[in-house]
Amino acid sequence: MTVSDTESHQARFNGPGRITRGDLMGAARKIVENRSKEIRCLATPLIGFQGRSEKEIERRLAMYVIGWDFAAEELEEKYTALIDSGNYERAAGLAVFHGDIDRAVMILGRAKKENFRIMSTAIAAYTSMGKTSENNAWKDHCRELSSDLDDPYLRVIFAYIADANWYDVLDDSSLPLRERLGVALRFLNDQELNFYLNKVAETVIERGEIEGLIITGLTEKGIDLLQSYVDRTSDVQSACLMASFTCPKYFQDDRVEHWVQSYRMLLNSWSLFAVRARFDVARTKLSRRIDGLIQTKRVPRQIYLQCINCHKNISKTSNKNTDSQAKFRSGDDSKTRSNGGGNKSGVRHSTVCPHCGYSLPRCAICLISQGIPIPKDVISVDNYENGLTNNATEAIVKAESKFKEWFSICLSCNHTMHAGHAEEWFSKHWVCPVPDCDCKCNNI
Incomplete structure (x- = not known):
């Protein structure tokens, strides 16, 4: 989520049981401090923003969220893992994004593909020609090569070494969003970073790119993004599940309520009643605020x-x-x-x-009308005749006896039984007790 986005929604999170900006900054600072302790244990420096920033805590937290808060040792492990999996392009791109051109040359030079080794030679010329202001043939060749390459990592590598401009990397939409954000967080100053994040946020919202939630967060802008995503894909399930983590806990939005009702109707139409019930319960738990108040409305009884x-x-x-x-x-x-x-x-x-x-209707087994108390089983009668002194045991026996008198209706053949009789019948039989009915009620 961008800095301006956080400030614009600060009023929404104020009030009893709501999160304030001070709470957010305190939590962010604690996460960053814990991460710093882990890095100190590695005895290697953190590779972060190169310069001064008034938003250092926010930058470091953002890099932690997108997985770009590498210590030097962790970055080496990342290179090794990518090379072992044969992903030389991404390993070289990651090296360039961290300002290590020589490492990118070495990675591509060790690749098995001859094209990669040739490209490593072209990149190696960057150290001698890349810093000159002359528009020589080498830079023109790099620009042409960048436009012809299909792989996004190789394309942005040659685009960058041609002009040494990070916006050549940031403006390539084919590059994964996390990689572009990592470059922006490392090399752009506060003003440029804020402008870039707002620009990218508008783009991902308009296109409905679900990965853009790492920028917008599950805020009102995040709901706008999810709405575009639903309009593009009709995937109401993903939008509903993600939005339930913040809505209605922190704010209300009619669009989320519409997704929820659509998703519940969808589950019911598929006869996934148990799944729908678990969803209702989980969403109610997620709506509980710090002060214990639940923000969702109680789901009315659906079965009677x-x-x-x-x-x-x-x-x-x-x-x-x-x-x-x-x-x-x-x-x-x-x-x-x-x-x-x-x-x-x-x-x-x-x-x-x-x-x-x-x-x-009458019970299909005992033929007694539903609603009339049935005789208690032998165990319960014996327990009462012997005079139970344990109140808990008496309560259990009463509850079990009461349950056995409840209606038990098969949703397939619509025949009804007392719950106790149904339990006893289907412990020994497979089909419905009604003559000429071959319904396997217990397997529905």
């Missing part, structure tokens, strides 16, 4: 038991008019809707819908 007649939630109490109608209807058909015979008083039972009075 629905009457097959009126399609209303049977767990909700109906209003007076509907309640009277249910009483009237339950009184008309009391034999089928009560568990004890008559229902002359018109009082509703738990075996009927509270809205329309329609009978609830």
Whole structure:
């Protein structure tokens, strides 16, 4: 994130439980100090910005983020790893980016490809001709060669040695953004660096380049970048997951909420309900601020038991008019809707819908209507008869007994059972207990 971007959003992060600029600088200074301790243990100097800067902490933190805060020993290890993997072009480019032209000549000179060895000879002439102001044939040749090369690292090497201008490197968009940022952080002064970062930020936002988040951060500008990325790729999942780390924890944005709803609907359409639920839980945890306040709205209940007649939630109490109608209807058909015979008083039972009075389905195993307590299992009865003294054990037994009376509905064949009966049945069988139904309910 650029310096100006940080300052422009400072007000957004102020307030109870929010991060201030002082907090950011304190955390940045601590990271830089810890990194300095690691470098001192290596007993090699840090290769950083060559000059004075009022933003030294920010520069060093930025180089740490992009992986460019090399100590001399670490840089040598990087060269070795690239050479061993046959990536001579990038190793030579990395040497030039750190101002070590002689090392780039040596790397290309040891390559197996003859073209690389010829290029090393041309680069070696930089030490004798590159610093002269004459527009000689050698510089013209380097410029022509730079425009003809396909590899971005070799192209920027010859572009730089032709004019000794770092902007020839910074303006090459085919070079990875991290490499360009590393060069800018090492060689540009504060004013030039700030201008360059803002320019690059505008470019990556317009193009929707996801790598540009290392400049914008997950700020409002970062959301602009993610929106361009979604418009270009339709990858709402990546945008949603990344944005959830800061929105709504630090700021609100309607676009993020739209991505979230689209992503949740997508997961539901694929029947990935468990994945969607884990996403909801994780996003809620990410929205918790330092003061413990959660910024996301509670996700409403999405699953409830629905009457097959009126399609209303049977767990909700109906209003007076509907309640009277249910009483009237339950009184008309009391034999089928009560568990004890008559229902002359018109009082509703738990075996009927509270809205329309329609009978609830029966358990496919015991044929008892759902909503009626089923006999407790032998273990629970024995425990109660023996007189348990452990309150925790009693609570567990009660909870287990209560759970066994819950509705258990197969989402494939729609047959229903008591949860306890379903558990017992599918411990010995594979198919649905309803005759002529070959659904393997337990494998759905």
